[in-house]
Amino acid sequence: MNSYLDSLNDAQKQAVLQKDGPMIIIAGAGSGKTRVLTYRIAHLMKQGVDSFNILSLTFTNKAAKEMKKRIASVVGDGEAKNLWMGTFHSVFARILRSEADKLGFPSNFTIYDTQDSVRLISAIIKEMGLDKERYKPKQILGRISSFKNSLVTVRAYFNSADMQEADMHASRPKVGEIYKEYVARCFKAGAMDFDDLLLRTNELLARFPETLAKYQNRFRYIMVDEYQDTNHSQYIIVRALADKFGNICVVGDDSQSIYSFRGANIQNILNFQKDYPDVKTFKLEQNYRSTSNIVNAANSIIAKNKTKLDKEVWTENGAGEAINVMRTISDGEEGRFVAQSIWENQMNNQLSLDSFCVLYRTNSQSRAIEDALRKKGIDYKIYGGISFYQRKEIKDILSYLRILINPNDEEALKRIINYPARGIGATTIDKLTIAANHYKKSIFDVLKYIDKIDLKINAGTKNKLQNFMNMMLRLQIESQTKNAFEIAEVVVKEAKFIKDLEKDGTPEAVSKVENIQELLNGIKDFITDKIEQGEDASLTSFLEDVALATDFDSEKKDDEPTVSLMTIHQSKGLEYLYVYVVGLEENLFPSAMSMSTRSELEEERRLFYVALTRAEKAAFLTYAQTRYRWGKLVDAEPSRFLEEIDDQYLHYLTPKAPEPAINRFVDKSIFEDAPKGIRFQKPIQRKKMERDVAQKKEIVVSSNLKKVSLVSPKMNLFDGDIIAGNIVEHNRFGTGTVLGVEGKGPDKKAEIQFATAGKKKLLLQFAKLKVIG
DNA sequence: TCTGTCGCCCTTTTT
C-alpha cells in the first residue's frame, strides 16, 4: 500500500489518483493544496512517468524548491532531479536561453528589472523630446506591460486602430512610437524585461512549430499552481504546451486572485471548464489550517463578492478565540499595540517568534511596526520592499558583471560608465548614445571604435573613455578564467568601490561596504551550492537568479526565529499561528486606488480574505484614527471590511463606536505631537496648510456633520451634478463620456466610456471625477 | 563636469 496516500482525505486522494487528461483542482484556503500537488507528482512518477516529462509551474521559486524536496522524500533524490519546477519566469527564461538564437537574442541575454525598464523608457521619452508630465515613464511602462501581457506586439499595436485611437484620446499619441523604440532598444541591448520572458516564449512557440513540438513532447504532464493569477500570455503558453497530450492540471482558488494589476485574468480559472469540456473537477473544501471562527469569518467576507466559483470551505477545527479588533489613536500606537501583543502572546504561550506575522497593504506601513518592534527588542524580518539587489551599491556592482556577460547591456553601461566618478559626464554620454543610435550599434561598440569615429569629444575625455574601456576589456578577459565570485572580487577592487566608501566614513557608507561584503558572500554561497548540486554555477546563471529571485527565495534556514513582516500579496501560500493585519482603514485597505469599480473592490476583498486565512490560531485586525502618510498626519476611518465580517466572530478590544463626532472636527494637530519641524515651515507650506484648514472648515459648514470626516477624499463635489453626456476625467482612466447614471446616495453610479480604459461603472462617491465638458 | 540645493511626486500590490 502506498503509505503517502493514506494521509489524504477522499477529495485529496481522488485528485492525486487522477492521472490523465485535463483537470482542475479548486482548492480553498488551507485545504492541503501543496500536499496534493506534491503527492500527485510523486504518484505520477511511481506510476512510471519519467520525471523528465513533468513540468510544474509554481508561484515562487521557494515553493518549487520546497515541493521538490518533499517529492524527493517520497521518490528519492535521483528521481526528483529532472523535474522542471519553478515560476513561469524562471522556467521560460531557462528555455529561452537555449533557444535564444532563433529569436535573434544572445543566449546570455540580460534580464531587465523594472528599474532598468523605467530608466530606458525615461531616456527614450527624453530623446524623443516628449513632455514627461504627459508621458510618465512608469505609466508608459505599465501600458507597454499590459500590451505584452495580452500579446499585443508592436506590429499588432500599429494594426489596431482601436488601440492607437485610445492613446490618441488619452492625449498620448506617441505611445506606439515609444513602445516600438523600447522594444528595439531592448533587442539591441540583448535584453528582455519580465514581460518579454513570457511574450518571447509565446513568439518562440508560435513561430517555430518544431520547437513547440519538442517541448510538447517533453512536457507530457503539466501542472500550474495559483492558476487564478495567470495572465493571458501565461495562459496561451500553457495551452500551447498542453495541446498535444492534454495532461494539464491546474490548481487554484478564485477567492484568492489578487494580481489583476499585473495582468492576471481571473477568467482563466473561471473559464477553464469551458476551455476543456472533458475536464475533471476536484474541490478541496476542508480547511485544516484555521479555527472555525477564522474560517467562518473569512467566508462571511468573501460571500460579499459576486464573481466566484461555487465552493464551501469548512473545518472540523474548534472555534478558537474570536478575531480581535483593535482601534488605536495613531499608526505609532498601532505599532506599539502589535509589538506588545506579540510579546505577551509569545511569553504566555512559550512560542517561537516564527509563529507571528504582521501583514499590511502597502510596504510603507512597515515603518511604524518596525520602530515598535525594535524598541521592544523583538527580532523581525521584512520581506519585500526594496530588495537587497535593488540597492544602489549592489546594482552598480551587478552592472559591471552584467556588462562582462553582455557588453551591449545599455542600462548597465549607463549606470557605471561614470561610477565611481571618472569624469565622463552627461554630455559625453549623450554624444555616445546619439552615435550608437546612428550606427545602430551599442554604446560599448562605439567605445571600441572611439578612435576611428569623430564624435567631437575632446582629447582629455577621450582618454578617460579609453581608460574605462581598457579596464572593462581587461576584466572581460579575466572573467573567462575566473568564477563568478573571483571576478566579482576583482571588480570591487578595480572599480575602487570599497576604497571610496571607506574614505567617506559616514554610517551610510559603512553600511554600503557591509552590503558589498554580503553580496560577495552571497555569490560565494551561490557557487558552492550550485557546484554541490551539479548545476550551472556560471556568472550568467547567478545574474539570472538575482533578477528573478524574490525575497523568499534567498531566505536562509539557519536564521534566528523572527517575526515576519510583509505585504498581504507576499503572504499568499503561507501560514502563521498568529496573524496581525494592520491598517484596516478606508483608502488604505481597500486602497484608494482600487475602489472605483466593483471588480477592483472585489479584488481588495479577496486580498482581505487571503490575509485573514493565513491565520491558524488567532487573528488581530487593527486600525488607526490618524496616520502619517507622505509625512503628513491624516485622519482615517475604519475599513468597510470590518463591517462586513459577521459580528459573532469578532471581539472588540476597544469600544466599537468611534469617539464622539464633535471631536473629529477639532484640529488634532494642535494638541497632539505636531509633525516634526512644523514651526520652521516655509511660508509657502504654511500657506498651503492654512488653505487646507480653510477647506476643512468649509466642508464642516457645508455638509452633514455625521457623515463627513475632516480630510476625507470621499467628498465628491460632483455628486448629483453628473449627467449622461458629460465629459469627465478620472485620474487613472483618463477622459471619458458619461453614458448614464443610476442609483442614489452612496450607491450612485455612473457608466462611463473611457477612451483608453473601456467601459466602467464607477461609484461616484469614490471615483473623484472631474467634469470637463 | 561636478556638487549641492530645491522642489516635485510619490505609494498600491510583484515577476
Added chain:
DNA sequence: GGGCGACAGA
C-alpha cells in the same frame, strides 16, 4: 519623509 531629477554655481 524620502528619492530623484533639474538647475545653478564653481
